[in-house]
Amino acid sequence: MATTATQPPAVGTGLRTGRRTGIYWPRVLHKAVVYVLLVSISLFFFFPLLWMMTTAIKPTSQMFQIPPIWIPRPPQWDVFHTTWNRANFNVYLGNTVLITVLSMIGRVGSCALVGFSFARLRWPGKNVLFLITLSTMMLPFQVLMIPQFLIFKEIGWINTHYPLWVPSFGGAAFYIFLMRQYFMTMPRELDDAAKIDGCGWLGIFWRILLPLSHPALATIAIFTFMSQWNSFLEPLIFLNSSKKYTLALGLAMFRDQFDVDWNAIMAMSFLMVLPCLTIFFLAQKYFIQGISTTGLKG
Amino acid sequence: MLQEHFLTRSRRHESLMGWLFATPWVLGLLLFNLFPFVYSFGLSLTSFRIGYPTEFIWFNNYVEMFTEDPVFGKSFGNTAYFVALGVPLGLVTSLLLALLLNQKVIGVPLFRTMVFVPSIVAGVAVALLWMWILDPNIGLVNHLLREIGIRSPPLWLQDEDWAKPALIVMTLTGAGGATMVIFLAGLQNIPTELYDAARIDGANSVRQFFFVTIPMLSPVILFNTITGIIGAFQVFTLAYVATGGLGGPNNSTMFYALYLYNISFWWGRFGLGAAMAWFMFVVIMVFTMAQLALSKRWVFYAGE
Numbered sequence: 001m002a003t004t005a006t007q008p009p010a011v012g013t014g015l016r017t018g019r020r021t022g023i024y025w026p027r028v029l030h031k032a033v034v035y036v037l038l039v040s041i042s043l044f045f046f047f048p049l050l051w052m053m054t055t056a057i058k059p060t061s062q063m064f065q066i067p068p069i070w071i072p073r074p075p076q077w078d079v080f081h082t083t084w085n086r087a088n089f090n091v092y093l094g095n096t097v098l099i100t101v102l103s104m105i106g107r108v109g110s111c112a113l114v115g116f117s118f119a120r121l122r123w124p125g126k127n128v129l130f131l132i133t134l135s136t137m138m139l140p141f142q143v144l145m146i147p148q149f150l151i152f153k154e155i156g157w158i159n160t161h162y163p164l165w166v167p168s169f170g171g172a173a174f175y176i177f178l179m180r181q182y183f184m185t186m187p188r189e190l191d192d193a194a195k196i197d198g199c200g201w202l203g204i205f206w207r208i209l210l211p212l213s214h215p216a217l218a219t220i221a222i223f224t225f226m227s228q229w230n231s232f233l234e235p236l237i238f239l240n241s242s243k244k245y246t247l248a249l250g251l252a253m254f255r256d257q258f259d260v261d262w263n264a265i266m267a268m269s270f271l272m273v274l275p276c277l278t279i280f281f282l283a284q285k286y287f288i289q290g291i292s293t294t295g296l297k298g
Numbered sequence: 299m300l301q302e303h304f305l306t307r308s309r310r311h312e313s314l315m316g317w318l319f320a321t322p323w324v325l326g327l328l329l330f331n332l333f334p335f336v337y338s339f340g341l342s343l344t345s346f347r348i349g350y351p352t353e354f355i356w357f358n359n360y361v362e363m364f365t366e367d368p369v370f371g372k373s374f375g376n377t378a379y380f381v382a383l384g385v386p387l388g389l390v391t392s393l394l395l396a397l398l399l400n401q402k403v404i405g406v407p408l409f410r411t412m413v414f415v416p417s418i419v420a421g422v423a424v425a426l427l428w429m430w431i432l433d434p435n436i437g438l439v440n441h442l443l444r445e446i447g448i449r450s451p452p453l454w455l456q457d458e459d460w461a462k463p464a465l466i467v468m469t470l471t472g473a474g475g476a477t478m479v480i481f482l483a484g485l486q487n488i489p490t491e492l493y494d495a496a497r498i499d500g501a502n503s504v505r506q507f508f509f510v511t512i513p514m515l516s517p518v519i520l521f522n523t524i525t526g527i528i529g530a531f532q533v534f535t536l537a538y539v540a541t542g543g544l545g546g547p548n549n550s551t552m553f554y555a556l557y558l559y560n561i562s563f564w565w566g567r568f569g570l571g572a573a574m575a576w577f578m579f580v581v582i583m584v585f586t587m588a589q590l591a592l593s594k595r596w597v598f599y600a601g602e
């Protein structure tokens with residue numbers, strides 16, 4: 001059977017050869033190869049994260065054994081607790097949560113408002129502004145960071161958290177575009193019906209369209225969470241005292257202090273990625289939808 | 299008459315509301331984007347340096363970085379290397395992963411999750427993880443290499459020749475992320491009739507791949523290439539964390555964005571930094587425009 005499939009199939013017969021004998025061996029072989037590849041590749045990709053976890057809870061005596069020990073005995077669970085208290089991780093966590101939550105509120109709110117305006121209302125200058133909006137997506141942060149630093153310095157915001165969350169309230173081009181596209185897919189009859197019932201524009205936005213846009217709002221909230229939680233360059237530029245540090249910055253500085261204590265470094269790294277993993281597993285569908293429907297980079 | 303009056307009133311009201319709803323972005327655009335954008339060009343024409351008097355020096359910053367600064371050339375070369383090698387490798391890896399995950403077998407959602415997850419934990423934690431895995435003395439990779447008989451395995455991040463390839467491998471672990479998902483969505487949008495037709499015409503799976511899959515996927519390939527290049531130009535966190543911000547050894551991981559940061563915030567040379575940022579912006583623009591222009595020759599839009 002396997003040999004007939006490699007010959008160029010004749011029209012009308014080649015497609016059906018397998019059906020007659022019941023088992024189509026090339027297909028079975030194909031599936032087997034696919035499974036072997038899938039299992040080995042996904043393990044390969046997932047492996048570094050497992051290594052992070054297992055390193056954290058390994059006693060020092062088992063750290064360097066070959067073949068590597070995957071399930072350490074006994075696991076050193078207290079590494080999380082003791083390391084956490086060796087640096088200001090409580091403070092870093094508080095700062096990061098504050099910045100992340102405020103950014104999420106600011107960005108979801110502003111992008112929804114602006115996206116609604118672009119999608120539903122007619123106003124002079126809209127098309128020009130929309131083109132400018134799209135072109136700002138090409139601006140690398142590097143072009144903006146020096147002037148932003150000087151502006152924030154001028155108003156006394158350096159070494160405060162304001163530069164890290166206030167700009168979120170001004171919206172962001174990617175997410176405004178996403179909201180606009182989402183609102184555009186909703187039928188205009190919804191607006192008209194609401195207008196007849198005496199609803200103003202604010203009412204249409206707040207009572208009619210917004211309750212229907214949970215998926216888009218969730219996508220923006222999740223992506224904002226991920227980018228702010230992991231953000232490194234901005235805190236590095238705008239913060240300079242360790243009391244203001246975020247987790248990302250604190251973790252990098254922690255590594256400089258505890259150079260080769262890989263147990264501790266991996267334990268803190270793991271705690272840092274844990275919220276991202278949790279949110280991903282809870283909201284996987286919004287990730288995939290958000291990325292694939294808009295071609296957006298996460 | 300009355301109706302017309304009513305209409306213009308409601309139109310005027312709509313215009314006002316439109317601007318009101320857009321206010322956050324108008325402010326955000328002006329304050330955090332357009333003003334800094336113009337301001338940074340102005341700065342790039344000055345000698346602005348923290349603690350020194352500022353003078354207007356025309357294009358001298360640009361002249362300085364091209365003619366007097368060997369590290370500038372090196373950092374640009376490093377980034378070019380990263381773009382030239384890392385972006386194609388990343389795209390091919392993402393595409394192969396997408397092809398594999400597009401197979402109709404049981405358990406694909408689980409595999410897709412396992413491949414996707416590493417991409418969401420980007421940043422400092424992952425940089426640290428890889429420094430541990432690639433540690434020359436006690437890291438896992440060199441342990442294994444010694445085990446199979448390689449006596450002096452590479453020093454990876456501490457070796458001038460191996461540091462950049464090591465960083466590229468690190469970024470490849472993110473290949474199962476957004477880029478892969480976009481490829482996957484593109485693959486699932488290809489109508490199955492096209493494959494049926496190709497099969498009837500006698501095309502084997504290799505030919506189907508090159509004559510159906512690739513052309514139908516070309517708009518997505520273009521999108522991923524452009525965003526990949528823009529991202530690669532800005533690679534920063536990985537290099538900063540992995541080298542303590544120094545870009546070593548011997549500037550072999552001094553990427554453009556890292557050098558730009560050091561010039562600006564380590565040396566306080568904001569004028570020169572702004573010039574470097576503008577040069578980066580121009581290069582990204584030229585690359586993007588060139589890609590879009592060239593795309594007319596190879597990108598196939600099914601709708602046209």
